[in-house]
Amino acid sequence: MPRYKEFDPKDCLDKVMYLFWQKGYQNTSMSDLVEHSGVQRYGLYETFGGKEVLFQRALDLYLSTVIHQRLAMLERKQPEPSVAEIEQFFEQFIEHVDRPYSFFGCLMCNTAVEVALHDKIVASMVQQYFDRLRQGFARSLTRAKQNGEIADSTDIGQISELLVGSVLGLTTYARSSAPRQDVRTYINGILAMLKLL
Template identity: 30%
Template sequence: MTRTGRPREFDKERTLERALELFWSRGYGATSIQDLVDALTLERGSLYGAFGDKRRFYLDAVKLYWEVYERHLITTLDTTPLLPALREILTHPARLDELISDMGVPQGCLVGNTTAELVPHDSEATKIVTRSYRRFTDIVADALRRAQAAGEVTDASSPEAQAQLLLYIVQGLSLVSRAGLDRSAALTAIDTAVDGLRA
């Protein structure tokens, strides 16, 4: 159906949130401009005017995803004891069945998906994911440093090395989850990793 008339008013922030859900469930390459127009009930002109092309729209969605995730990460890890909070962070990819949206099931971590789909060929995407991974390890290392000082977490290795290991675990789980995940086996592996941090 051809849309005519004046472009409709819309909430830009809410529109970006809805686009994030669509990109997250389908991926960058599999989401067309027409998919966005249909799902967001926007005129093409309004979409281009507000967000630019599909690539710019996607990268803005990835940035929003990380902003929300980082706030959650900081809040979750600002607790004592730390190890149960770390377990919650690590189990997120193993709980995808709890994250169903009306646009489909989100697949893994959007930052990890961007790494798989756009890095290293897109320099801006590479900068976004590199910064996101660095922020993850910085935030987690700070929390681990506090937990080491409190005697909860082993000091056999540095907080930075421990945080890097946890990044590899959470991103590996996110990637594997896209192909289907044995939830029980994943949770057992996570428990093993968390136990390995215990003092």
């Protein structure tokens, strides 16, 4: 019976997540996964299953690490978030726009466009992310309205959906070859819009 070199599944999954994030599901082959992770094909299959399951595990990791950190200010309990936290959420994209991985976009948003229409499990995971975004924005806007920071006439559901769409647009724009200054200007436009609520 063949034996394979032992490896750390957590480290392997982290490398796999970054590869899917960079290249997307369709453009990542099992050979790419083997080369990038340093784990033989049979080791990947035995530990994680095929490419589809490995991708789902990578999405889980992305949700529990990158997305958890990105949404921390919107999902905190005390003090409850308000407009300042929505601004902080978008400002973090400005902080990262000049870094090489900004061209990766967002793994969840990339997946929403590339894979989710064809895979119910993946679609559910993408929807989970969008729901968390929507709920975080709605909580913050509700608090802002209670504090008198935004107009009483503000439609919280409408603005929350606009902001969710803005995240998808922003991360797709960041993934493109657009100049980084243009992406930065786009983010500043979102921040300017928030001042008008």
